[in-house]
Amino acid sequence: MKWLWKNKRDEENTVIRNKSHLVTKGYAQKEGVDFEESFAPVAWLEAVRLFIAYAAHKSFIVYQMDVKTTFLYGPLKEEVYVNQPDGFV
Template sequence: MGKALRHKARLVAMGNTQRAGIDYGETFSPVARMASLRILLVLAAKFGWIVEQSDVVTAYLNGVLHDTVYMEQPPGFEDGTSDVLLLRRALY
């Protein structure tokens, strides 16, 4: 095993409390199955293909909100007040 070169973290705004059709419309995020990835790597090894990957780092981070959205402070971030927060940018 090697050493980790960098670390990543994401803050998620409790999406588990959202309800389909009320808090959001239909969403879709295509992700390859692990079996498909393994087949690709086997074929690449067999035929000497070069395998590369990429990541669009800021694809969703700066999304503009088209609706007015308020949220409560998530657990662990409360400051003792019962403030409700107005979101200015989308949280993913």
């Protein structure tokens, strides 16, 4: 596991918030050894265009959002083991 640190800044470049995330080292895995396939579900561009055209035709209001926790509690097909980082309290 690894800590990622980031400072959020305002227009004057003053730090307004500190953020940290503890992530697993998925970047250290090798395809064919640690995993066979990877997926990144995205919408087809044609489907998005069709949706926007339909919304414009019907005068719908369209909102955009980003969901960051979509697969947070998704079922796992196999067990995952994680080591606690050195010095973690």
